[in-house]
Amino acid sequence: xxxxxxxxxxxxxxxxxxxxxxxxxxxxxxxxxxxxxxxxxxxxxxxxxxxxxxxxxxxxxxxxxxxxxxxxxxxxxxxxxxxxxxxxxxxxxxxx
Numbered sequence: 001x002x003x004x005x006x007x008x009x010x011x012x013x014x015x016x017x018x019x020x021x022x023x024x025x026x027x028x029x030x031x032x033x034x035x036x037x038x039x040x041x042x043x044x045x046x047x048x049x050x051x052x053x054x055x056x057x058x059x060x061x062x063x064x065x066x067x068x069x070x071x072x073x074x075x076x077x078x079x080x081x082x083x084x085x086x087x088x089x090x091x092x093x094x095x096x
Contacts, residue, residue: 046070 026034036046046052051071056063 044070 023040024037026036028034036044041047052068053071053074055067055069057065057067
């Protein structure tokens with residue numbers, strides 16, 4: 001599956017332009033891996049070899065939430081929301 005980058009932002013701040021929804025509940029196996037359901041991978045444009053940024057939120061010294069974002073979709077609107085969290089990862093990606 002070819003991933004085509006568009007000029008349209010993939011994510012927006014909460015509000016009328018976007019929404020969050022529970023897409024799936026997954027289980028971590030004994031090797032620490034998880035399986036994203038096929039329909040979700042297809043809708044998200046995720047194929048073998050796709051890179052995902054894992055963004056975490058911490059509260060009270062504990063990680064409470066994780067979010068996956070396709071690394072190729074970390075454009076300006078997304079960076080403005082999660083930029084400080086992924087700054088080092090983006091620099092590493094550019095240098096490799």
